[in-house]
Amino acid sequence: MRTVGAISLGAVLALALAGCGGSGDSGAAGGPQTISFLTHWGPEQVTALKAAAAAFHTKNPDVTVDIRPVPFANLLSTLRTQGSSPNGPTIAGIYDLWLPELVRDGLAASAPSGAAADVKAGWPGNMVDDVTKQGQVRGYPNEVDLYALNYNKKLFAEAGIPAPPKTWDELVADAAKLTKRDGDKVTQQGLGVITSWASGAVHPWLSLVNSNGGQLLDGSTPKLDDPKVVAAAQLYADLVKSGATQPSMSSANANTTGPYLDNFVNGKTGMIIMANWWQSSLKQAMGDRYSDIGVAPVPVGPDGTASAGVSYSWLTMVNGKASPAKQDAAWKFLQFLNGPDSGKGGSSAMGDILMSMGILPSRTSDLTAHKADLSDPFIAAYVAELPNAKPFPTVLGGEAMSQAVQKHIENIVFGKETAQQAMTAAQNEVAAILAKAGA
Amino acid sequence: MTVQTSHTARRGAAIAFLSPAMAVIVLFVAVPIALTFWISLHDWSMYTPLSQMTWRGLGNYADLLHSDDFLNALENTLVYVVIVLVTTVPLALALGMLLYFPKMAGKGVARAALFSTYVIPTVAIAIVWGALYAPDYGPLSQALGAVGIDSPAWLSDPQTALLSLGVFHVWQMTGYYTILVIAGLTQIPDDVYEAARIDGAGFWRQTFSVTLPLLRRTTTFIVLIAAINAIQVFDPVYILTQGGPAESTTVLSYAIQRAAFQNGMAGQASAMAFSLLLVLVAVAGVVLAAMRRRTAAEGRS
The missing domain is CATH 3.40.190.10 (Periplasmic binding protein-like II)
Known part of the structure; x- marks a missing residue:
């Protein structure tokens, strides 16, 4: 009965959050917004992400980014139980295999034209294809394995x-x-x-x-x-x-x-x-x-x-159930986080965070900025194979x-x-x- | 005050006193169970509100009947329950008697040590058992190797993985059931044993003709709880084997979690969960009915 209870309580929680939750908006469109970022990264990377969020807030005082770390094993279940809630995560780092279902159920928003153009210009074609569903770019590619x-x-x-x-x-x-x-x-x-x-x-x-x-x-x-x-x-x-x-x-x-x-x-x-x-x-x-x-x-x-x-990749998506104002703020933050001005030496902040874990970034300018790190024989052998890799369907x-x-x-x-x-x-x-x- | 008025007042008071408890039961037991059944009649990924679920009727239940994976999970669960019951119950009875009857020092410490395995969180213990069960280089394999015995691969072999999880469960839970046995033994009056001894009954005769029959209610309770705990096993499977290798440790609870939270098939998971509930009710019903029949038969004799 514990199992029945667990399933049911999850459903009740989803129902309660969906039915009873407030909008959680800190203001109307154009006003101050607080957005949240769901990630499975460890403490060191979360600290770096918080620093990027703080830098973004300095430039955009109306937007506050709240980082919500969860263990990897709980990432998908957290999305399932909180994703459709108005107070659910605004941004989430996800495994690309999950994307089709998130798109079908309206959780993965399509990128606005500016962000979509940014992705198309900054990433290799196969990475852009990977985050494109139903003809729309659905997020920023980041980690590639x-x-x-x-x-x-x-x-x-x-x-x-x-x-x-x-x-x-x-x-x-x-x-x-x-x-x-x-x-x-x-x-x-x-x-x-x-x-x-x-x-x-x-x-x-x-x-x-x-x-x-x-x-x-x-x-x-x-x-x-x-x-x-x-x-x-x-x-x-x-x-x-x-x-x-x-x-x-x-x-x-x-x-x-x-x-x-x-x-x-x-x-x-x-x-x-x-x-x-x-x-x-x-x-x-x-x-x-x-x-x-x-x-x-x-x-x-x-x-x-x-x-x-x-090969497979991870991407950051924006919650299509969030208010339009929050979605706008989220895309703006992702553009900053993945842009060449947010990190060190021409890298994006995202590229720096990924490299700190020994993970290959996917943005072309990040690969250039981290060329020295990527010359490590172990990583270099993988980088050399990247053009031949076949994405997992x-x-x-x-x-x-x-x-x-x-x-x-x-x-x-x-x-x-x-x-x-x-x-x-x-x-x-x-x-x-x-x-x-x-x- | 008339008799009628008094009855009405009493009924009102009863409702007033019972309603908080009933409200809690309805909210946290009846509603979730009813909701699980309702979800099991739909397709639902959990990403959308309940109002947007797709109606499937009994389709999820029909799918389960034809699903080899579900039947495999059911079979694994039943095998696991049998492993746990045939090991735990006799062991708990033996340990309980051993720690109750002999007059010796350190019984309290032994009871506390046995019970401690039940108190430690399963997650913490499972990590330790994962290291113990490591094939070839793990302590258990090394110990067996030292005495010239070829060690099994424990969790890494489909032939032994479920049994290995069963051993872990027995280790963790036997202390708790032993404490229940000891509590049951304290309820048996000393004069019954004295009368048996006067009649010439030795240790074995006292055990089979006095102790075990008078422990029957406790034993029934232990069998019921042990079966339910075994049917609901999840933590060690999730942490140690993820249902593998080759699906050999995929039990119902794990299959339900995987269907709902990994595969986004909450309707099918709810159908499995509701089926599991029915299995639990059936098991409890059979055990309790057997106990009542036995009690009634003894009452007649």
């Missing part, structure tokens, strides 16, 4: 492997050389995979799919039964069967850490496909041994022509789709389904999910 092969140079040297694999054949051969056994027990795996975490399971696997010429969706039609996709599933099955991938070393927990990370940082995993954001985790966990880590493009499959890791029902694919990838890893069975079932499930979501 993509996947590449991370490998342990020390283990490679011990195994006599001179360079990271460029093809699947080399990947399989290198994984076998990197695998160490103590009797029947594998003590060091060649290629690590991730389970119990949707993005962790799906994105690295899809990076291999993309690099084999396959794709998850064609528009809103799933392509999981395409032989190029099945081949990536079979690659996982073969690696597990050979012992080069150990399912028991793969699990993640709610913090997106856990055995998969522990095994890599402790030199028990030779290679793993991961995103650039985990650089800070590696540095923190490995100390001096961080220098053992190398980054290379995702190996290309037999039917592929080029490496194409998955953002469609209605995207979260449920990811979870369905995750389930079947994990079924392959744990030997519950063959590659063909898993992809056939995933194809049917994803098609049903997208149809129900109206993708």
Whole structure:
């Protein structure tokens, strides 16, 4: 009954806030406005964001920006329970996969012409496309993440492997050389995979799919039964069967850490496909041994022509349920926050905040301003792959789709389904999910 | 004052005294349950007001019947409940008797230590158990390895993940149920045991013919609460496994949270939540009916 109560109280809260809440406007259009910014960032970045808000307030005394930090795990649920309330967050940092649903339900406002022009002029075309839904720009792109092969140079040297694999054949051969056994027990795996975490399971696997010429969706039609996709599933099955991938070393927990990370940082995993954001985790966990880590493009499959890791992004959107005056103030603040005058040395304040976390900014001028920081070998390898990356498809029902694919990838890893069975079932499930979501 | 007037006044007073409590129950129990059922008849992302929900009728319930994921969550939940019940209840009874009957020093400390696992927030304990359960390099695996036993992968293997969560639950909750058993034992008069001993009953005879029968109400309550707690398990699943690996620990509570807050399918989540409520009511009904039948049978004999 606690569960029924939790769902119900959430609904009651939403109802109460929607039905009974005041407008929360601190004044009529043109008067003083207080807007709020919902973010999942940590204390250090929140402090920087507050400083940017204070600088904006100095230039625009009529607008006060209130920063509302929440843990990452609570970001989406906070949006769901407070988003439609008149007192809900005016601005929110969101994962691009959530955008289609927010647009459908009127939460992600379309940018006014000035902000839309600003985005189109300042960001690469693929980033602009990512935040454009129903023909309208829906927010400012900020963080961009993509996947590449991370490998342990020390283990490679011990195994006599001179360079990271460029093809699947080399990947399989290198994984076998990197695998160490103590009797029947594998003590060091060649290629690590991730389970119990949707993005962790799906994105690295899809990076291999993309690099084999396959794709998850064609528009809103799933392509999981395409032989190029099945081949990536079979690659996982073969690696597990050979012992080069150990399912028991793969699990993640709610913090997106856990055995998969522990095994890599402790030199028990030779290679793993991961995103650039985990650089800070590696540095923190490995100390001096961080220098053992190398980054290379995702190996290309037999039917592929080029490496194409998955990319995804985060953006800041404005709440379409807020009053027009608040929306105007919010777009004005975002234009300042993402503009080249709010940060240091030609960077935006947003670019500075992202770089403080080791995350790639996406504004072209931010990439130029942080050129020196981006020359770090780890980050530079990801920056080099950015033009080849394929964005993860953002469609209605995207979260449920990811979870369905995750389930079947994990079924392959744990030997519950063959590659063909898993992809056939995933194809049917994803098609049903997208149809129900109206993708 | 006439008799009629007195009755009316009493009824008025009863309503006046009961209404605050009834209002609280209606507001915080009846309304949310009714609202959950109402939402379960719609499609709703939670981003829009309730007034803009899309009517689905019983479609969400029909979908559940054909959903392998829901049936998997239901099966996992039932397996989890069985693991918890068959372990926790006998263990709590044994520990309760062990901490009640023997006259020894330190019983209070032992009771407090057992109960402390129940008091510490689950989130804090789950993080510790996550480290204990780490495959290969975790303390449990290292300990087993030291005595030459191949350690399972605990939470990292679909074959053992649910069982491992069950062990965690048993560790956390057994102390609480043990305290309930001890409270039940204090209600059994000493002269019953004295009479049994005069009749020549030994320890085992006293246990099975006196202690356990007279503890039946307490045991029934423990079974009911343990089953409900197990059915509602959420925190360790959310923190430690996120329902994985390969959906092996996806229980109903976690599936409900995922559907509502991650996938924006509050209607389907509410249908699951309402179905869970029905399951809980059914479980409680069966346990209580069995207890009443037993009591009635004893009354007749």
